[in-house]
Amino acid sequence: MLHGSFPPPIALGAGRAAVRPTVSEAARAIEALAPLSLAESWDRPGLQLGDPQAHLSTVVVALDPSPAAVTLALARGAELLVTHHPLFLEPLHRLDLSTPQGRKIRDLLCGGVAVYAAHTNLDRARGGVNDRLAARLGLEEVEDLGAEPDGRPALGRVGRLATPRRLGEFAREAARALGAPTARVVGDPDRRVERVAVCGGSGASLWPAAREAGAQVLVTGDVRHHAALDAREAGMALVDVGHATGERVAVEILAGVVRDWGEAAKRGVRVEVLEVQEPWSPVPIS
Numbered sequence: 592m593l594h595g596s597f598p599p600p601i602a603l604g605a606g607r608a609a610v611r612p613t614v615s616e617a618a619r620a621i622e623a624l625a626p627l628s629l630a631e632s633w634d635r636p637g638l639q640l641g642d643p644q645a646h647l648s649t650v651v652v653a654l655d656p657s658p659a660a661v662t663l664a665l666a667r668g669a670e671l672l673v674t675h676h677p678l679f680l681e682p683l684h685r686l687d688l689s690t691p692q693g694r695k696i697r698d699l700l701c702g703g704v705a706v707y708a709a710h711t712n713l714d715r716a717r718g719g720v721n722d723r724l725a726a727r728l729g730l731e732e733v734e735d736l737g738a739e740p741d742g743r744p745a746l747g748r749v750g751r752l753a754t755p756r757r758l759g760e761f762a763r764e765a766a767r768a769l770g771a772p773t774a775r776v777v778g779d780p781d782r783r784v785e786r787v788a789v790c791g792g793s794g795a796s797l798w799p800a801a802r803e804a805g806a807q808v809l810v811t812g813d814v815r816h817h818a819a820l821d822a823r824e825a826g827m828a829l830v831d832v833g834h835a836t837g838e839r840v841a842v843e844i845l846a847g848v849v850r851d852w853g854e855a856a857k858r859g860v861r862v863e864v865l866e867v868q869e870p871w872s873p874v875p876i877s
Contacts (some may be wrong), residue, residue, distance in 0.1 A: 641705025
């Protein structure tokens with residue numbers, strides 16, 4: 592995996608054809624919004640696979656480097672797959688082509704598809720995932736959810752609703768605003784909420800920070816049983832809209848960055864987006 596700044600593209604001499612855009616140029620455009628230095632220490636954003644100097648004509652953007660994303664990239668002849676979740680979070684000790692991960696890596700390499708991820712750096716970034724979620728929820732007077740000792744933006748955001756709501760009503764509105772088919776709610780549906788915290792993905796661990804910031808509710812995903820119990824006992828409400836649903840905005844942001852970069856530079860780069868879906872579906876029992 593490659594991290595850090597990319598070298599500038601090599602300029603062609605006068606009278607020669609313009610330099611075609613490269614993977615490294617697209618990476619720099621993303622990192623202008625979400626520098627790698629914003630990532631959590633355990634995270635592995637940046638170029639995950641491929642040649643940084645490979646030329647681009649088509650980019651596929653997806654939430655995950657899933658088989659569906661790889662299939663779409665290969666079908667479209669894409670040279671770059673941009674995702675929110677990294678292909679590699681843990682060290683790769685072996686490349687076993689009989690495993691799903693091994694087959695994806697083989698297909699990407701054989702197809703000439705580079706993989707780039709912007710993960711917790713995009714979550715923290717100004718104008719990134721959590722700022723977009725706060726705007727989507729209609730929050731005003733938005734600020735960081737807690738202060739980071741190193742001066743980086745926090746992972747979460749907190750703000751105020753223009754008009755206070757009952758928790759149940761707010762949960763329904765939040766689900767609609769974020770495109771969630773349903774939402775799990777911790778807390779009394781009739782309680783009044785005005786100050787709201789939000790963290791895309793799996794942010795239930797931030798509920799103590801949200802309560803300290805004066806929020807009555809935290810909107811996030813992947814809330815576990817014991818986190819829900821602890822929050823409820825402390826009088827903190829939670830709205831779980833799902834991990835993928837809460838990070839759908841990451842795909843919107845990344846696709847927008849790549850499109851804007853390509854259009855501004857008149858590079859003619861085509862961008863295709865894989866629709867974000869939760870990995871499970873509710874099953875009716877009656």
